Amino acid sequence: MNNGIEKAPTGIEGFDEITEGGLPRGRPSLVCGSAGCGKTLFATSFLVNGARAGEPGLFVTFEERPPDITANVESLGFALDQLVADGLFQFEHVAFDPTDLEEVGDYDLEGLFLRLELAVEEIGAKRIVLDTIESLFSAFENQAILRAEIRRLFDWLKEKGLTAVITGERGDGSLTRQGLEEYVSDCVVLLDHRVHNQVSTRRLRIVKYRGTAHGTNEYPFLIGHDGFSVLPVSSLGLTHQVFDERISSGIPDLDEMLAGGGFHRGSSILLSGVAGSGKSSMAMCFAAEACRRGEKALYLSFEEAPEQTVRNMRSIGIDLQPCIDTGLLHCVAARPTFYSLEMHLAIILREVARWQPSLVILDPISAFLDSGESLEVQSMLLRVVDYLKTHGITGVFTHLTHEQGQTKTDAGLSSLMDAWLLLLNREINGEFNRELYLLKARGISHSNQVREFVMSEAGINLLAPYLGENGALTGSARRFEEARVRRRETERRANAAALQQQVQQRRRRAEAQIAALRADLEADEAELRRLMGAEEDFQRTASADLAEMAASRRT
Amino acid sequence: MSETDNLETDAAKGIELTLYVAGQTPKSVAAIRNLERLCAESPGLALQVKVIDLKENPRLAREHNIVAIPTLVRKLPAPVQKIIGDLSDTEKVLVHLQLGDAS
Numbered sequence: 150m151n152n153g154i155e156k157a158p159t160g161i162e163g164f165d166e167i168t169e170g171g172l173p174r175g176r177p178s179l180v181c182g183s184a185g186c187g188k189t190l191f192a193t194s195f196l197v198n199g200a201r202a203g204e205p206g207l208f209v210t211f212e213e214r215p216p217d218i219t220a221n222v223e224s225l226g227f228a229l230d231q232l233v234a235d236g237l238f239q240f241e242h243v244a245f246d247p248t249d250l251e252e253v254g255d256y257d258l259e260g261l262f263l264r265l266e267l268a269v270e271e272i273g274a275k276r277i278v279l280d281t282i283e284s285l286f287s288a289f290e291n292q293a294i295l296r297a298e299i300r301r302l303f304d305w306l307k308e309k310g311l312t313a314v315i316t317g318e319r320g321d322g323s324l325t326r327q328g329l330e331e332y333v334s335d336c337v338v339l340l341d342h343r344v345h346n347q348v349s350t351r352r353l354r355i356v357k358y359r360g361t362a363h364g365t366n367e368y369p370f371l372i373g374h375d376g377f378s379v380l381p382v383s384s385l386g387l388t389h390q391v392f393d394e395r396i397s398s399g400i401p402d403l404d405e406m407l408a409g410g411g412f413h414r415g416s417s418i419l420l421s422g423v424a425g426s427g428k429s430s431m432a433m434c435f436a437a438e439a440c441r442r443g444e445k446a447l448y449l450s451f452e453e454a455p456e457q458t459v460r461n462m463r464s465i466g467i468d469l470q471p472c473i474d475t476g477l478l479h480c481v482a483a484r485p486t487f488y489s490l491e492m493h494l495a496i497i498l499r500e501v502a503r504w505q506p507s508l509v510i511l512d513p514i515s516a517f518l519d520s521g522e523s524l525e526v527q528s529m530l531l532r533v534v535d536y537l538k539t540h541g542i543t544g545v546f547t548h549l550t551h552e553q554g555q556t557k558t559d560a561g562l563s564s565l566m567d568a569w570l571l572l573l574n575r576e577i578n579g580e581f582n583r584e585l586y587l588l589k590a591r592g593i594s595h596s597n598q599v600r601e602f603v604m605s606e607a608g609i610n611l612l613a614p615y616l617g618e619n620g621a622l623t624g625s626a627r628r629f630e631e632a633r634v635r636r637r638e639t640e641r642r643a644n645a646a647a648l649q650q651q652v653q654q655r656r657r658r659a660e661a662q663i664a665a666l667r668a669d670l671e672a673d674e675a676e677l678r679r680l681m682g683a684e685e686d687f688q689r690t691a692s693a694d695l696a697e698m699a700a701s702r703r704t
Numbered sequence: 705m706s707e708t709d710n711l712e713t714d715a716a717k718g719i720e721l722t723l724y725v726a727g728q729t730p731k732s733v734a735a736i737r738n739l740e741r742l743c744a745e746s747p748g749l750a751l752q753v754k755v756i757d758l759k760e761n762p763r764l765a766r767e768h769n770i771v772a773i774p775t776l777v778r779k780l781p782a783p784v785q786k787i788i789g790d791l792s793d794t795e796k797v798l799v800h801l802q803l804g805d806a807s
Contacts, residue, residue: 243769260758263726263759267765
């Protein structure tokens with residue numbers, strides 16, 4: 150990238166990514182924002198992380214007392230006392246007492262400079278925070294002197310090679326109330342705290358960062374249990390890894406529907422369906438299967454408590470508790486209305502980054518539609534999808550539809566998804582039957598059939614499609630049809646047997662007739678033979694008689 | 705010029721003044737000169753004046769919480785009063801030190 154400017158990592162999650170390395174080393178940076186938006190925390194994180202990395206830091210506070218700051222950040226795991234004891238951290242409290250401070254004639258802030266110099270030398274500080282220098286403006290009247298001195302201070306910081314963070318209060322129409330931005334030319338970070346639909350979101354924007362590439366968007370940031378984290382959600386491209394490896398869905402029958410068995414690793418799989426169509430259960434099958442393979446899975450639930458999910462999954466013969474206990478399955482539950490969209494996105498991405506799962510489930514993404522506008526939801530989910538893909542993580546998203554077989558999602562997500570399973574729950578003849586079909590699966594030839602899917606104690610099974618005369622059938626209609634066909638078959642067999650018998654009988658009759666006729670013929674022939682014999686005898690007798698008669702006449 | 709108690713006073717009324725300077729900068733020099741002049745012009749005041757050069761002992765800047773240079777601090781009588789600047793307007797200095805009616 151840009152090697153022109155050396156950078157000092159802030160150690161703030163995400164911030165170093167969007168700035169490609171951190172704040173400009175050896176230069177002052179301005180962090181401005183309205184009250185309560187996390188300026189001091191940003192600055193403290195910068196110092197503490199620097200101190201932990203071996204760069205001693207000096208915290209110059211003009212407002213809060215050091216013990217207060219120490220107490221404030223203690224809950225975030227920053228043990229300032231220890232760092233102070235180790236000589237890696239020091240406070241310089243520049244207090245302005247309320248007593249009357251009168252100005253008579255010309256003065257400068259050399260006292261401040263001397264104090265800073267002393268403190269910097271004492272611990273060998275490489276980093277410094279001035280929080281917030283604007284207090285000077287309320288303490289001193291002579292603005293001309295003050296501005297000249299502040300300019301001198303910034304020059305001094307640069308001269309000393311200190312990586313500095315200067316905080317400033319947000320002003321009307323300008324970044325800071327006192328126009329501090331005109332002194333800081335290198336890096337200006339704006340922190341913001343906005344409330345939209347009664348949900349507050351903290352955002353961070355890098356207004357300028359001279360001499361380096363940086364993300365220019367507003368990034369949501371989080372002040373959580375573990376400090377300040379910025380979520381570089383927009384800095385994502387389409388350069389994700391592509392896998393040929395297939396992973397099982399945990400439902401063998403479903404894997405079979407895809408030529409080659411299962412889905413591609415790193416693909417995004419959408420499960421959409423109406424209420425009660427088995428989306429969550431199916432999604433959890435993916436998770437259980439991932440855990441069985443020994444991979445980590447992250448389950449982000451926006452409607453159910455993890456405990457409830459675990460209980461529910463037991464009813465279909467899948468026990469997730471061992472997966473949770475062994476640390477393979479991590480569940481995070483948050484109501485969509487609990488945070489703003491950006492914050493949700495931020496949390497999702499942070500959890501993914503921390504947990505490093507190979508499979509992430511978002512259940513359901515439709516829950517967000519109630520908390521924001523669909524365009525925003527879409528862009529947020531797009532980022533999630535992109536993020537997961539970039540990291541080769543398989544994403545399983547469930548989506549609650551209100552219309553049966555709806556082939557478009559409210560969030561317009563369908564085109565982002567690599568595979569889309571449509572789950573139906575159809576009422577036919579007084580019963581609901583669950584059906585599933587693969588609407589699309591990029592790069593995998595797949596079955597086009599609507600399969601009936603049955604959830605039982607033995608898990609999820611897909612039944613082979615029944616294609617009757619009247620189309621595919623499910624549930625009792627299917628059973629009825631099967632019985633009907635069976636009956637018809639028996640009937641047909643019976644008919645055939647009867648027909649066969651008939652023919653045989655007829656043949657027997659015909660054969661009998663033939664035998665009778667043959668007997669008649671034989672009788673006739675016998676009679677003929679008898680007649681022929683009689684005729685012969687007659688002829689013989691007649692000739693004998695004739696001869697006898699002739700002989701008698703001669704005598 | 706360090707911690708000089710070079711200004712003669714009566715030391716009776718116990719007005720303690722400390723002037724913080726930083727080296728020989730024009731402002732510091734001017735402040736010392738102006739304070740000397742003030743003492744000279746108001747002989748009735750029992751002024752105890754101490755000049756501290758923070759350049760030589762910057763630790764005192766932290767301990768005494770000094771930001772601006774020069775700073776004149778009236779430690780006694782209480783309450784503490786601070787005046788910053790080169791003290792060019794002695795009249796104003798006297799008013800702010802509430803020494804005007806004390807004399």
